[in-house]
Amino acid sequence: MKVVQSWTRSPQFEHVPESFREIAAASLPWRTEPSVYRSDLGDRLPDGLSMPRAYSVVDIDDLSAGLWLQFIGHDSSRWSVETFVRAAYLLGRLAASPTVHPLRTLGSTDVVRGYVRGRLDHQVLPILRAEELWAHPLVAPAFGPDLKNRIMEAVQALPRLIEELDRAPLGTAHGDACPRNLLATNGxxxxxxxxxxxxxxxxxxxxxxxxxMIGEIQTGARPASELAQLEAACLPAYHQGLIDEGCHVPLDTLRRTHALLMLLFFGLSAVPLEVLFGLPAPGSAAVVRERARAASFVLDLLDSTRSP
Structure with missing residues (x-):
């Protein structure tokens, strides 16, 4: 069985100012997926990782492409900690693989600064600075004054933290490595x-x-109370994956980089920003409370790895 998938840049981008259109387009780099499937990445992946076969990749026009992909039957049952550990190890190998390395430029090579210039500067940070957000009846009970103050202190520290990330060692990343994008086949x-x-x-x-670690917390499929266990198990496994590909980043350096990325790409947006636009929070008040607990975990992790 085969699956046809299409990627397109939304025509809605044509009806907004150029600067915002560029930001919106950059937030969904649709050309990357066809480029990856045109490449020989499948032959370069570390043992234990694979990808669907692409039977055809077709440019439809300047704003869209079509993919004809192999269907992957998979086991969608809840992951055990052992599966997370295996995934972390394989993602570490992916990050450091010298065979995969030449294909890293098929996607963004400025992911941190690009995210800051786009989603953070134009959406997340302005909303975090709005008092209406913190007074919202779903947000106020979960993200109380202490947690709000810690988040806003992290916002104040962002320029320094981003400069620190600029010095971090680089690798190749899938970019959206949540469990739903890592399929186990045949059990x-x-x-x-x-x-x-x-x-x-x-x-x-x-x-x-x-x-x-965060993907299922965001959707409410897994409680934030499991983050400490996942952190303790997955970080060393990822580190071992790096080592097995010849990349010897010190574990403390890796943990600090991990904490910074968790803050930037989840911690600051853990607050359900959409409630200010009249949209429902993700799931329920219980999900919002879990996201608050996850944000606290991220801030604790950041504090525990604080650089001198």
Whole structure:
């Protein structure tokens, strides 16, 4: 069985000012996925990782492309900690693989600064500075004054933290390595199939650990109370993956980079920003409370790795 998938830049971008259109387009780099499937990445992936076969990749016009992909039957049952550990190890190998390395530029090579200039500067930070957000009846009980103050202190520290990330070692990243994009086939959780390459990029090492650990917290599928266990298990596994590909980043350096990326790509947006636009919060008040607990975990992690 085969699956046809199409990627397109939304025509809605044509009806907004140029600067905002560029930001919106950059937030969904749709050309990356066809580029990845045109490449020989499947032959370069570390043992234990694979990707669907692309039967055809067709440019439809200047704003869209079509993909004809192999169908992947998979096991969608809840992951165990052991599966997370295996995924973290394989993502570490992906990050440092010298064979994969030449293909890192198929996607973004400025993922941190690009995210700051786009989503953070134009959406997340202005909303975090709005008092209406913190007074919202869903937000106020979960993100109380202490947590709000810690988040805003992190916002104040952002220029320094981003400069620190500029010095972090780089690797190759899938870019959206949540469990839903890492498929186990035939009940074999030791071998995973990567899908959804739209955010493939060069990024600081440990980039993929953020979505691996946070993806199911964001959707309410997993409680934030499991983050400490996942952190303790996944970070060393990822580190071992780097080592096995010849990349010897010190574990403390990796943990600090991981903490910075968790703050930037999840911690600051853990608050359900959409409530200010009259949209429902993600799931329920219980999900919002879990996101607050996850934000606290991220801030604690950042504090525990604080650089001198």
């Amino acid at each position: 074999d959780r030791t071998r995973l199939v990567l899908i959804d390459f739209g955010f493939w990029c060069e990024a600081p090492v440990s980039f993929d650990l953020t979505q691996l």
